[in-house]
Amino acid sequence: MAAASGLAASFAVTKAELLVRSSSWAKFGVGPRPRVGFRVRIQRGPRCEAAGTDLEEKITARASSVSALEQFKVSGTDRYMKERSSIAVIGLSVHTTPVEMREKLAVPEAQWPRTIGELCNLNHIEEAAVLSTCNRMEIYVVALSWHRGIREVTEWMAKTSGIPVSELREHLFMLRDSDAIRHLFEVSAGLDSLVLGEGQILAQVKQVVRVGQGSGGLGKNIDRLFKDAITAGKLVRSETNISSGAVSVSSAAVELALMKLPHTHSLFARMLVIGAGKMGKLVIKHLVAKGCRKVVVVNRSTEKVDAIREELKDVEIIYKPLDDMLSSASEADVIFTSTASETPLFFKENVESLPPVGEAVGGVRFFLDISVPRNVGSCVSELKSARVFNVDDLKEVVEANKEDRQRKAMEAQAIISKELKRFEAWRDSLETVPTIKKLRSYADRIKVAELEKCYQKIGDEALTKKMKRAIEDLSNGILNKLLHGPLQHLRCDGSDSRTLDETLENMHALNRMFSLGTDKSIIEQKIKAKVEKAQN
Structure with missing residues (x-):
């Protein structure tokens, strides 16, 4: 697995350490595909509550920031800088984790905003949300780097819970992008609950959105993810009647x-x-x-x-x-x-x-x-x-009623797959927005430079305000007409027959032709800002 090789230096993940995560599908005999969780090996010294001072913690934090800054300086050749930011979920589930461990990691609702703030302050985490119930403790993040982001969240969990990483990794599951999105949709629909189709979890997912919006903690991707998960949960319950006979x-x-x-x-x-x-x-x-x-x-x-x-x-x-x-x-x-x-x-x-x-x-x-x-x-x-x-x-x-629930669960999966495609299409379409801005900015810089040359050749004393305005209107008109075609091919709003794949191909082509470097530059800017903030 390509992703696993990238983890070797930091996590020491081996193929033998892959842990197939059990789920509600195993109970009901339904299995669209197994989930895979990475057992993460992180070297960490013993926890000592009495040891350490505020000064030592500040020195450690600064050393961590310096290390991150060094990583950033060489990021031009570093593979992780070239990857797209990922949606990930890291957590503990009732299916794989005893209550003794889940209760140590449980986060009361009142502490969700603070937890989100701490997670978003990590160098490679851009957005975060916490879903903590009696049956699960799950952290959803948008990671600027999958490898480093997962490591930072895992270390944060170990630090805040007091559970040694060697013990935590035996139960931790991690899912990325499509698998993470599908997991939340299944959770919202009650398919991952201890009791298939139970309704209480949908209210808990809604509460994540309410608390996040109230504290201003949810970012664009996570906010849309949870709202679409709520939609999926409602559709599953209304169209399959899976909650009838099901219990909380x-x-x-x-x-x-x-x-x-x-x-x-x-x-x-x-x-x-x-x-x-x-x-x-x-x-x-x-x-x-x-x-x-x-x-x-x-x-x-x-x-x-x-x-x-x-x-x-x-x-x-x-x-x-x-x-x-x-x-x-x-x-x-x-x-x-x-x-x-x-x-x-x-x-x-x-x-x-x-x-x-x-x-x-x-x-x-x-x-x-x-x-x-x-x-x-x-x-x-x-x-x-x-x-x-x-x-x-x-x-x-x-x-009870296993056979009927199996049938409803399969119907629910078809609904979830449809909603998953909708969310992924929305997220993929966001990729074109930076390219549109970069292309417009690139064209505007050329226009300004050429106008300056034009004014110098003619001479300012020979140009009236009306003449200058006419020249600028002319240049803007030419520019807009030239950009109209490329920009139209970067939009995928369903108004024409163009597919998302075609739009993304156009985006990559324009990035190459005009050397826009959109993906890399945006990630670099975000990580640099986080590292500099941590240093200060």
Whole structure:
């Protein structure tokens, strides 16, 4: 693979280290093609929280900038300067990564703008977005250099999470351009979710756009990518009805709880929901849909619980403050946790002190933890009186209706392929814009130079303003007529039969004929500006 050879110096990627990334297709027996993730070998010393000072960090950052500047100085012969900027996704998925690692890399929504800013400050990253949910943590970037950009993002992830790169690379997946775009479209359509067709992920993709626009962090390419992904997700759901019968993580948690409880007593079990946010509200709704008529809800404040109670008037919803969490848990058979707490709410000693539950519900208290980071410590699983399930345990629920989902997934792929072509056509058409500007600028420089020669020959004293205006109008008219044909052949707006390939061929031909050097000069300018900013 050509790309892999370019990584050798920095990443030491070998063919044996290619990791075929599992996906939702493997679960449902559908596989358009395997995804390949690069295992990236980055030499890095041990992390030490206490070591280092602000001065040392500044020296390290300056050394990094100097190194990048040296790379820039020799970029005229460096292969990476000749490549086009790439759209890439680097991340961790529920299909390949345990929750213990995903929770270390999870980025709260409030921190998305800051994270985007940090990523865009990297030397070879132009645009960025973060999609962090309970099932995935994915970073989307436009990289001015694929090789160096991926290395910078990977090192950033290792630094911010505290996970050694040697451990991180075992689970990291990376996709580029068409594969990265298709992946996001599949994510938005619910095809890459733990539960095929679940609808919550589409709302989360929309939230990435809202947060990005609010902070001014999304660039042109990433903004259009996520908006087109939203369109693809909506089309898949409306045209294939893939979400019918499909469930969200919250609904899957309810399904699993009822599956584990004795059938005759499942609806009489005492239900406790901790957290009244989006996930908690969905848990309550799904419990009600299954026939549950009473739910105790623990939350920091009563406002959200009151709103849920107002919406579900036929159900007894009892509010308890957070201080009453343990006492409420002592009276519950099934406990759902869905809070944003960064530390566990339940430890082994907490659960061990709770009174036992009745034999009618199996004599075991169930914890359904759908939070990332987890709300229930892993040590609770050591108790015989408790059973703990987290988001990774919901796979049991998704096996139903497999054949119907396979058919809908294949229909969805046809829609996604069409939307993928639309996005790629839009992105490819952007390539001609710099050439149009360069060609116009080149022609204007020639016009100005020739006008100066003309004025010098005639003499300024012999020219009136009216005569000068007439000469300039004449030169502009000739210039515009000469440029009209070439510029028309650089536009691909669907107004004629010209294909995108023809337009790009015209662009490359004009670049060669007039020595415009568009692609290289633009990338050089962007990287130089970033390096100089980092140095200052």
